Amino acid sequence: MPDIKHFDPDTVLEHVVHLFWERGTEATGIAEVVATTGVSRSSLYATFGGKERLHAAALRRYLERQSQPVFDALAADERGLPAIAGFFERLVAARCTGEHARWGCLVTNTHTGATREIAEIRQILDAHHTALRGAMSAALQTAREHGQLRPGLAVETAAESLALLAYGVNLRSRAGAQAGELLAGVRAVLEGFTRTQEK
Amino acid sequence: MPDIKHFDPDTVLEHVVHLFWERGTEATGIAEVVATTGVSRSSLYATFGGKERLHAAALRRYLERQSQPVFDALAADERGLPAIAGFFERLVAARCTGEHARWGCLVTNTHTGATREIAEIRQILDAHHTALRGAMSAALQTAREHGQLRPGLAVETAAESLALLAYGVNLRSRAGAQAGELLAGVRAVLEGFTRTQEK
DNA sequence: CCTATCTTGGAATGGTCGTTCCAAGATAGG
DNA sequence: CCTATCTTGGAACGACCATTCCAAGATAGG
Numbered sequence: 047m048p049d050i051k052h053f054d055p056d057t058v059l060e061h062v063v064h065l066f067w068e069r070g071t072e073a074t075g076i077a078e079v080v081a082t083t084g085v086s087r088s089s090l091y092a093t094f095g096g097k098e099r100l101h102a103a104a105l106r107r108y109l110e111r112q113s114q115p116v117f118d119a120l121a122a123d124e125r126g127l128p129a130i131a132g133f134f135e136r137l138v139a140a141r142c143t144g145e146h147a148r149w150g151c152l153v154t155n156t157h158t159g160a161t162r163e164i165a166e167i168r169q170i171l172d173a174h175h176t177a178l179r180g181a182m183s184a185a186l187q188t189a190r191e192h193g194q195l196r197p198g199l200a201v202e203t204a205a206e207s208l209a210l211l212a213y214g215v216n217l218r219s220r221a222g223a224q225a226g227e228l229l230a231g232v233r234a235v236l237e238g239f240t241r242t243q244e245k
Numbered sequence: 246m247p248d249i250k251h252f253d254p255d256t257v258l259e260h261v262v263h264l265f266w267e268r269g270t271e272a273t274g275i276a277e278v279v280a281t282t283g284v285s286r287s288s289l290y291a292t293f294g295g296k297e298r299l300h301a302a303a304l305r306r307y308l309e310r311q312s313q314p315v316f317d318a319l320a321a322d323e324r325g326l327p328a329i330a331g332f333f334e335r336l337v338a339a340r341c342t343g344e345h346a347r348w349g350c351l352v353t354n355t356h357t358g359a360t361r362e363i364a365e366i367r368q369i370l371d372a373h374h375t376a377l378r379g380a381m382s383a384a385l386q387t388a389r390e391h392g393q394l395r396p397g398l399a400v401e402t403a404a405e406s407l408a409l410l411a412y413g414v415n416l417r418s419r420a421g422a423q424a425g426e427l428l429a430g431v432r433a434v435l436e437g438f439t440r441t442q443e444k
Numbered sequence: 445c446c447t448a449t450c451t452t453g454g455a456a457t458g459g460t461c462g463t464t465c466c467a468a469g470a471t472a473g474g
Numbered sequence: 475c476c477t478a479t480c481t482t483g484g485a486a487c488g489a490c491c492a493t494t495c496c497a498a499g500a501t502a503g504g
Contacts, residue, residue: 069359070357070358070359072271072272072359073271073359150356150357154357154416155357157349157357157416157417157419157420158269158349158353158354158356158357158358158416158419159269159357160268160269160271160272162419162420168420168421171420172420172421175417175422196437196441198436199433199436199437200429200433202429203426203429203430203432203433204430204433206426206427206429206430206433207410207430207431207433207434209413209430210409210410210413210414210417210427210430210431211406211409211410211413211434212413213412213413213416213417214408214409214410214411214412214413214416215409217353217356217357217412217413217416218356218374218409218412220356220357220361221356221361221367221370221371222367222371223374227402227405228405228409230399230402230405231402231403231405231406231408231409232406232409233402234398234399234402234403234405234406234438235406235410235434235437237397237398237437238395238398238434238436238437238438239433239437242395242441
């Protein structure tokens with residue numbers, strides 16, 4: 047008997063991710079979401095239930111669609127260290143050039159906001175961190191099996207290092223850091239993880 | 246002939262740094278500044294000239310009083326790598342425990358805000374980065390002279406690595422990361438920079 | 445002590461925020 | 475086609491925002 051939705055919630059969420067990512071979640075008003083999506087306040091609130099919930103939904107979608115595929119590819123990559131180097135090369139390129147240049151990472155950006163204290167959002171930040179570190183860990187484990195790693199390097203802690211490094215890249219890129227400097231900084235760390243086999 | 250200020254601008258700025266640092270700049274209203282400092286809106290605007298300028302002044306004071314002394318001590322430290330390790334140990338401790346636990350770093354927090362686009366503020370972010378990387382660079386150069394560094398490690402790019410790592414620590418600590426994990430991540434990078442001298 | 449000059453308290457302004465509400469519209473089972 | 479039920483557009487709400495303004499207060503040179 048009832049009416050059905052006149053819009054696709056998933057498409058709306060896609061626009062919301064775009065807005066929150068580029069302009070910042072706290073700096074984006076509901077009015078802007080309404081203007082961009084064409085969906086009225088009523089429908090927005092009936093579907094997502096307020097700005098905090100909308101932010102959480104956008105974060106989940108970002109993690110699922112933007113981050114996770116890249117993490118999965120990294121974890122499944124059989125090359126080891128070159129896979130990690132490639133991950134960072136694509137990361138720096140995506141953060142400094144192209145469609146999303148200077149946007150940073152929606153999850154990283156959320157870390158410093160006031161919403162970080164909300165349990166629902168905090169959990170997503172932690173899930174992102176776990177996923178990122180897990181992918182790094184898997185790639186490092188592969189590298190280990192290929193004999194690419196410096197002896198004595200603990201895979202789990204090295205994975206944490208690389209995750210922290212990625213946050214640094216995300217952060218500085220949003221403030222205008224140059225791709226070359228970011229990449230050089232990343233490579234120095236990776237070289238430190240590499241087995242030394244001079245001539 | 247004229248009247249003089251009935252308050253100390255520097256003391257006010259100290260309170261403002263505290264507010265912006267702990268609660269976030271965008272989340273802190275002028276009303277809160279008025280309530281905390283006891284200084285009226287008129288005086289605030291006459292002295293600092295609006296919220297953006299106040300934010301910039303607070304950032305400058307933070308950089309000058311909080312960051313720079315630590316950077317200077319690091320740059321002047323004669324120990325080399327142990328000085329850098331000590332820097333990070335104190336950083337993690339300050340970010341995870343004590344008076345400023347979970348506050349992160351005011352400069353790091355500003356990177357993701359909407360104010361990052363204002364020229365005056367962007368310059369302070371860059372100045373902070375240059376100072377941080379410079380201090381790392383000086384400490385690494387000392388380490389080099391002490392023969393502590395892995396051969397082939399470029400001091401300047403390694404300094405960038407460590408700066409990015411510090412941003413990662415600042416970011417994740419604000420979201421509740423555990424001190425032990427942060428420290429382990431840092432140490433893995435430092436070990437990668439160290440000359441290998443097994444037994 | 446007077447007065448020119450700056451400072452101060454606090455009210456007022458116009459704007460934007462997230463959220464709520466309700467009448468009008470759309471839908472689909474009966 | 476009717477009607478129960480959900481959705482939708484858009485007005486309205488109160489709270490807060492940064493900023494401005496002005497009369498009253500404080501100051502120190504003359």
